[in-house]
Amino acid sequence: MAKAKKETPLSKQYNQIKAKYPGALLLFRVGDFYETFGEDAIRASKILGIVLTKRNNGGAHEELAGFPHHSLDNYLPKLVRAGERVAICDQLEDPSTAKGIVKRGVTELVTPGVSMNDNVLDLRRNNYLAAVHIGGDDLYGVAFLDMSTGEFMTSQGHAAYVDKMLQGFSPSEVLYCKKNKAEFNNLFGGKFHTFQLEDWCFGYDYGYEQLTTHFQTTTLKGFGIDNLPMGIIAAGVILHYLRETEHREVGHIGNVTRLEEEKYVWLDRFTIRNLELVYPQQEGGVPLIQILDHTVTPMGARMLRKWVVLPLKDRAPIEERLNTVAYFLGNPELHEGLIHAMKQMGDLERLISKVAVRRINPRELVQLKRSLSQIGPIKDLLSQLRSSGEIDKSSTVKATLNRYIDQLNTCSFLVERIEKELRDDAPILSNQGKMIRSGVDAELDELHAISYEGKDYLVKLQNREMERTGIGSLKIAYNRVFGYYLEVTHAHKDKVPSDWIRKQTLVNAERYITPELKEYEEKILNAEDRINAIEFRLFNDIVLTASEYISTIQQNAFVISTLDTLSSFATVARKHHYTKPVLTEGKELDIKAGRHPVIEQQLPVGESYIPNDLYLDDNTQQIIIITGPNMAGKSALLRQTALIVLMAQMGSFVPASAVTMGIVDKIFTRVGASDNLSRGESTFMVEMTETASILNNLSDRSLVLMDEIGRGTSTYDGVSIAWAITEYLHSQKKFKPKTLFATHYHELNQLADDFPRIKNFNVAVKEVDNKVIFLRKLKPGGSAHSFGIHVAQIAGMPQPIVLRASEIMQHLEKDHKAEHHKKKMKEVPKNNYQLSIFEPADPRMEELKEKIGALDVNTLSPIEALLKLNELQKLLQK
Numbered sequence: 032m033a034k035a036k037k038e039t040p041l042s043k044q045y046n047q048i049k050a051k052y053p054g055a056l057l058l059f060r061v062g063d064f065y066e067t068f069g070e071d072a073i074r075a076s077k078i079l080g081i082v083l084t085k086r087n088n089g090g091a092h093e094e095l096a097g098f099p100h101h102s103l104d105n106y107l108p109k110l111v112r113a114g115e116r117v118a119i120c121d122q123l124e125d126p127s128t129a130k131g132i133v134k135r136g137v138t139e140l141v142t143p144g145v146s147m148n149d150n151v152l153d154l155r156r157n158n159y160l161a162a163v164h165i166g167g168d169d170l171y172g173v174a175f176l177d178m179s180t181g182e183f184m185t186s187q188g189h190a191a192y193v194d195k196m197l198q199g200f201s202p203s204e205v206l207y208c209k210k211n212k213a214e215f216n217n218l219f220g221g222k223f224h225t226f227q228l229e230d231w232c233f234g235y236d237y238g239y240e241q242l243t244t245h246f247q248t249t250t251l252k253g254f255g256i257d258n259l260p261m262g263i264i265a266a267g268v269i270l271h272y273l274r275e276t277e278h279r280e281v282g283h284i285g286n287v288t289r290l291e292e293e294k295y296v297w298l299d300r301f302t303i304r305n306l307e308l309v310y311p312q313q314e315g316g317v318p319l320i321q322i323l324d325h326t327v328t329p330m331g332a333r334m335l336r337k338w339v340v341l342p343l344k345d346r347a348p349i350e351e352r353l354n355t356v357a358y359f360l361g362n363p364e365l366h367e368g369l370i371h372a373m374k375q376m377g378d379l380e381r382l383i384s385k386v387a388v389r390r391i392n393p394r395e396l397v398q399l400k401r402s403l404s405q406i407g408p409i410k411d412l413l414s415q416l417r418s419s420g421e422i423d424k425s426s427t428v429k430a431t432l433n434r435y436i437d438q439l440n441t442c443s444f445l446v447e448r449i450e451k452e453l454r455d456d457a458p459i460l461s462n463q464g465k466m467i468r469s470g471v472d473a474e475l476d477e478l479h480a481i482s483y484e485g486k487d488y489l490v491k492l493q494n495r496e497m498e499r500t501g502i503g504s505l506k507i508a509y510n511r512v513f514g515y516y517l518e519v520t521h522a523h524k525d526k527v528p529s530d531w532i533r534k535q536t537l538v539n540a541e542r543y544i545t546p547e548l549k550e551y552e553e554k555i556l557n558a559e560d561r562i563n564a565i566e567f568r569l570f571n572d573i574v575l576t577a578s579e580y581i582s583t584i585q586q587n588a589f590v591i592s593t594l595d596t597l598s599s600f601a602t603v604a605r606k607h608h609y610t611k612p613v614l615t616e617g618k619e620l621d622i623k624a625g626r627h628p629v630i631e632q633q634l635p636v637g638e639s640y641i642p643n644d645l646y647l648d649d650n651t652q653q654i655i656i657i658t659g660p661n662m663a664g665k666s667a668l669l670r671q672t673a674l675i676v677l678m679a680q681m682g683s684f685v686p687a688s689a690v691t692m693g694i695v696d697k698i699f700t701r702v703g704a705s706d707n708l709s710r711g712e713s714t715f716m717v718e719m720t721e722t723a724s725i726l727n728n729l730s731d732r733s734l735v736l737m738d739e740i741g742r743g744t745s746t747y748d749g750v751s752i753a754w755a756i757t758e759y760l761h762s763q764k765k766f767k768p769k770t771l772f773a774t775h776y777h778e779l780n781q782l783a784d785d786f787p788r789i790k791n792f793n794v795a796v797k798e799v800d801n802k803v804i805f806l807r808k809l810k811p812g813g814s815a816h817s818f819g820i821h822v823a824q825i826a827g828m829p830q831p832i833v834l835r836a837s838e839i840m841q842h843l844e845k846d847h848k849a850e851h852h853k854k855k856m857k858e859v860p861k862n863n864y865q866l867s868i869f870e871p872a873d874p875r876m877e878e879l880k881e882k883i884g885a886l887d888v889n890t891l892s893p894i895e896a897l898l899k900l901n902e903l904q905k906l907l908q909k
Contacts, residue, residue: 040131040132041061041132044132044135045057045059045068048118048120048135048136048137051137052116052118052137052140054116055115055116055117055118055140056071056074056075056110056115056116056117056118057071057118057120057137058103058117058118058119058120059120059135060100060120060121060122060135061097062126063099063100063101064097064098064099064100065097065098065099065100065103065106065119066095066096066097067095067096067097068093068094068095069093069094070094072094072095072096073094073096074115075096075110076094076096078109078110078113078115079096079098079106079109079110081096081097081098081106082096083095083096084096103119104148104150105150107119107141107148107150107151108148108150108151111141111142111143111146111148111151112143112151114143114224116140116141116142116143116226116276117140117141117142118137118139118140119137119138119139119140119141120135120136120137120138121135121136121137121138122134122135123135123136137277138277139276139277139278140275140276140277140278141276142160142204142226142276143203143204143224144158144159144160144161144176144178144202144203144204144205144206144224145160145178145204145272145273145276145278146158146178146179147178147179147384147385147388147390152179152381154329154332154378155324155326155329155332155333155336156332156333156336157177157179157180157182157200157333157336157337158177158178158179158203159175159176159177159200159201159202159203160175160176160177160178160202160203160204160206160269160272161173161174161175161176161197161200161202161204161205161206161223162174162205162206162207162265162266162268162269162272163193163197163205163206163207163215163219163265164207164208164233164261164264164265164268165207165208165211165214165215166187166260166261166264169189169190170187170188170189170261171187171188171189171190171192171193171261172185172186172187172259172260172261172262172263172264172265172266173185173186173187173188173193173196173197173262173265173290174186174262174265174266174268174269174287175196175200175202175290176269176273176284178273178278178281178384179380179381179384180283180330180333180380180381180384180588181283181284181285181380181384181387181585183266183269183284183286183287183288184287184288184289184290185256185259185262185263185265185266185287185288185289185290186259186262186289186290186291186292187259187260187261187262187265188292190218191299191300191724191728192292193218193219194218194219194299194300195297195298195299195300195303196290197219197222197223198222198300198303198304199298199303199309199340199341200340201309202223203223203224204223204224204225204226205219205223205224205225205226206225206226206227206228206268206269206272207225207227207228208227208228208229208230208232208233209227209228209229209230210230212227226272228268228271228272232267232268232271233264233268234264235260235263235264237267237271238263238264238265238266238267238268239251239263239267240267241266241267241270241271242263242266242267242270242287245270245281245284246285246286246287251263251287254286254287254288254289255288255289256287256289259289262289266287278388280387280388280389281387281388282387282388282578282581283383283384283386283387283388283581283585285581285582285585293344294343294344294345295341295342295343295344296341296342296343296344296677296680296695296696296697296698297696297697297698297728297730298340298342298677298697298698299699299724299725299728301699301700301701301721301724302673302698302699302700303340305670305700305701305702306319306670306673306674306677306700306702307319307629308320308339308340308677309336309339309340317629317632317633318629319339319628319629319674319677319678320335320336320339321629322603322607322628322629322632323335323339323599323600323603323628323678323683324599325598325599325602325603325606326595326596326598326599327370327373327374327595327598328373328374328376328378328379328591328592328595329377329378329380329381330378330379330380330381330588330591330592330595331373331591331592331594331595331596331598331599332595333380333592334592334593334595334596335595335596335599338596338681338682339677339681342677342680342681343680343681343682344680344694344696346614346616346694348682349614349679349680349682349694350427350614351427351431351682352597352600352681352682352683353611353612353614353679353682353683353684354427354428354431355428355431355432355597356597356600356601356604356611356682356683356684357428357611357684358416358428358432359416359597359598359601360601360604360605360684362416362419363605365412365415365416365419366598366601368412369409369412369413369416369594369598370598370602372405372408372409372412373405373409373591373594373595373598375401375402375405376401376402376405376591377395377398377399377401377402378402379399379402379403379584379587379588379591380585380588380592382395382398382399382402382584383399383577383580383581383584383585383588386399386574386577386578386581387578387581389574391574391577392459392460392461393453393457393458393459393460393461393466393570394457394458394459396449396453396457396570396573396574396577397449397453397454397455397457399449399577399584400445400446400449400450400453403441403442403445403446403584403587404446406439406440406441406442406587407441409439409591409594410436410439410441413432413435413436413439414432414436416432417429417432417433417436435590435593435594438586438587438589438590439587439590439591440583440584440586440587442580442583442584442587444576445576445577445580448573448576449573449577451468451471452467452468452471452569452573453466453467453468453570453573454466454467454468461567461570462563462567463563464559464562464563464566465566466566466569466570467565467566467569467570471569472565472569474561474565475562475565475566475569478558478561478562478565479562481554481555481558482555482558482559482562485551485554485555485558486555488551489507489515489548489551489555490507492507492547492548492551493505493506493507493517496517499528500523500526500527500528501526502519502523502526502527504519504520504523505517505518505519505523506518507548513534513535513542513544514544514549514552514556515544515548515549515551515552516534516535516542516543516544516548517531517542517543517544517545517548518540518541518542518543519540519541519542519543520539520540521539521540521541524541527541527543530545530546531543531544531545532544532545597682600681600682600683600684601684603683603684604683604684607628607631607632607686608686609683609684609685609686609687610684610685610687610688610689610690611684612675612679612684612685612687612690612691612692613689613690613691613692614679614692614693614694615691615692615693616693617648617693618648618649618693618731618732618767618769619646619647619648619691619692619693620645620646620647620648620672620676620692620693620695620734620769621645621646621689621690621691621692622643622644622645622646622672622675622687622689622690622692623644623687623688623689623690624642624643624644624687624688624689625642625643625644625645625671625672625675625685625686625687625690626640626642626671626686626687627640627667627670627671627674627686628671628674628675628678628685628686629674630667630671631686641664641807641808642687642688643668643807643808643809644809645668645672645771645809647734647769647770647771648769649731649767649769649788650788651787651788652788652790653760653761653767653768653769653770653788653789654757654760654761654769654770654771654772654786654788654789654790655770655771655772655789655790655791655792656757656772656774656779656780656782656783656789656790656791656792657669657771657772657773657774657792657793657794657809658773658774658775658776658777658779658780658791658792658793658794659773659793659794659795664794664807665738665773665794666702666738666773667807668771668773668794668809669700669702669736669737669738669771669773670700670702670736671686672734672736672771673698673700673734673736675687675690676692676695676698676734677698679692680694680695693732694732695732695733695734695769696730696732696733697728697729697730697732697733697734698733698734698736699724699725699728699729699733699734699735699736700736700737700738701718701721701722701725701736701737701738701740702736702738718740722737722740722756725737726756726759726760729760729763729766729768730766730768731765731766731767731768732768733766733768733769734768734769734770735760735768735769735770735771736770736771737756737770737771737772737773738773739773739774739775740752740753740756740772740774749776750776750778750779753772753774753776753779754776754778754779754782757770757772757779757782757789758782758786761782761786761788761789762786767788790811791811791812792809792810792811792812793809793810793812794807794808794809795807795808795809795810875906875907878906879903879906879907882902882903882906883903886899
């Protein structure tokens with residue numbers, strides 16, 4: 032039988048604190064170390080790679096692992112990135128003055144989604160905490176908070192919308208209700224660090240109270256979220272969680288905004304993944320954002336990331352962005368000046384958040400001053416931009432620049448105060464002095480003089496004693512145990528005067544004190560303690576002043592991040608020769624010489640990307656079926672079309688010689704195939720799930736990109752499904768989505784003969800000496816060959832296999848009777864989507880329609896249902 036642990040006062044204190052934070056890894060401050068015990072120690076040692084030891088605790092062995100307290104910033108990020116919730120338990124009183132056991136308490140609970148630590152955070156990415164509320168009737172609430180910037184958003188919608196939001200914002204941690212674990216995991220699980228909360232936190236009244244109390248309002252109408260009950264619950268859960276994690280200084284969370292589904296282009300999670308907007312699908316790949324990101328400030332990089340996953344649907348703000356980018360391009364010198372000024376700025380957004388939570392240090396306050404000092408020059412540059420070039424007074428660009436100028440605030444009083452009071456070389460620590468300039472506080476100046484004069488006096492005392500005693504090697508030094516002392520080597524100890532008092536004997540020397548030395552020591556040390564206290568008070572006064580500018584500086588950060596993102600678009604456009612897209616009210620998509628923005632930057636030196644024209648509309652060329660072999664460039668053409676549209680609706684110039692397009696409201700892609708074996712789904716199941724998602728969410732302004740639909744099953748199955756899908760997309764009465772359909776199934780070329788808005792194109796290849804050259808050029812007409820065996824040869828397939836495959840293919844083609852096959856395809860039964868069993872021209876159909884429409888199926892008994900069905904059948908037989 033294991034021995035019971037004997038509880039010491041320290042272990043009792045530890046257990047009491049640990050019980051308050053179940054599931055969290057507790058860092059327990061003991062002297063100069065943070066210690067972990069038991070299961071925490073085992074987890075910490077594995078994550079941090081530190082030594083795991085055991086201690087004898089009342090006869091029982093307990094695991095122990097720790098690290099020096101000053102190494103917290105090195106170890107904490109590793110724990111948080113591993114998904115741990117870390118409770119930091121500090122000593123709340125000075126151990127030297129404490130009576131009995133030192134008082135301790137958790138000063139911060141750091142979780143993956145709630146952190147202000149620079150070593151945990153990525154400067155160029157938001158660190159979102161999300162909350163998901165699973166309501167009824169397929170309605171879900173979702174909220175996002177970046178604690179490090181104060182950005183707070185909420186929304187509600189169906190499961191697919193919430194899934195898209197989670198994929199786009201990529202939160203570091205997601206909160207959800209414990210009782211909904213199975214449903215949450217089924218819909219959204221496996222991708223995020225999560226934390227479960229009790230169901231009482233997910234009440235509407237509780238969430239409403241949390242928000243109104245925090246924002247000190249009586250209603251949420253002013254935030255535009257009062258009609259989002261599920262969103263209010265999710266947002267309330269986030270504020271509740273902040274309190275639970277000991278984050279009570281949250282003045283920088285000054286607003287909650289509504290994420291409006293109708294404001295942004297619909298990109299489902301498959302599309303965000305397939306187009307590689309923010310993450311590559313393959314290791315070493317390059318996402319779109321890596322090409323577009325030439326921002327020079329951290330907050331600009333974070334803004335760009337949001338714009339990439341939230342392209343706009345409203346033409347006016349898109350054109351405002353495009354016009355501003357064009358103006359930057361037209362004024363290169365002023366644009367370069369703006370970039371240079373923004374480069375001098377730190378992370379305004381996160382610096383002012385640190386002011387709000389009282390976590391800013393002296394050096395960061397100097398950074399805040401330097402950043403704010405660039406606001407004036409930036410306003411001047413914008414004024415010059417506004418008045419330069421061919422720009423009339425009614426220009427939208429002029430109005431935009433005026434707005435930016437008005438919204439930027441130099442915060443001159445705060446800048447001047449920091450400049451006047453805080454030293455430029457201020458240290459990181461705020462409790463050890465050396466922060467405040469001379470002339471700020473009379474008492475402080477006097478104490479500085481005492482401290483400096485006292486140290487000068489010690490030098491004079493040392494020189495005087497050296498002359499008096501003749502001890503040339505005499506020195507005055509200091510340590511924390513004895514304070515100031517005189518040190519004499521043993522060779523000279525016989526010269527020591529009788530009025531010196533011996534304090535310590537070393538191997539090679541003796542240490543002494545004198546009454547005079549002790550008197551000055553007290554004077555100097557008291558002065559230094561007083562200096563540190565006064566400087567700490569003055570520093571906190573400056574922080575208090577800065578806290579009055581939180582909303583103003585957040586507004587500055589928003590404007591600067593917007594300018595930085597638009598500037599980045601201009602830099603990319605200049606560097607890669609992009610052009611300004613023309614937006615119309617129509618539904619056409621006309622791309623001249625379009626290129627893939629990522630692939631063209633990855634080509635070997637000397638190679639250039641082959642551009643292609645592409646035209647789609649809803650009247651003449653709604654669906655293009657693209658055939659051609661693997662490696663010819665079909666998938667690249669599909670992706671580049673989507674990326675050009677998305678870039679345009681972000682407000683970016685595009686990789687093409689010209690683009691004219693109507694606004695697209697939804698983009699769907701079904702590109703590539705993958706198993707989801709962990710959920711028991713085959714490649715074909717995943718393919719069909721993604722395709723079903725597309726077909727069930729179409730709109731009249733959708734852009735649909737399908738690559739090799741049906742290839743995950745047998746040839747006849749695949750052709751049949753692809754054929755039916757293409758017919759369906761063409762024949763919808765309500766919607767005519769613009770569609771690109773890349774396929775190996777040449778049989779689908781037959782559809783162009785049967786449907787007026789379906790056209791055949793192929794990616795050209797050229798055969799020379801039995802070798803295939805990929806021209807990567809789109810041309811009208813279908814392709815008759817797949818060249819699959821040739822692709823296998825290029826891939827390095829052993830030659831005997833290539834030769835045998837060619838032999839088999841020739842036999843199959845000879846036996847296939849091409850003319851018979853072609854005849855079969857033409858004889859496919861037609862599905863006339865234009866007719867309906869409820870055709871109004873037939874009175875019987877009208878009567879049948881009325882009778883069925885009047886039925887209340889929920890009230891019919893089985894017998895009544897059969898009788899009614901018999902009646903309707905007789906009506907049809909008349």
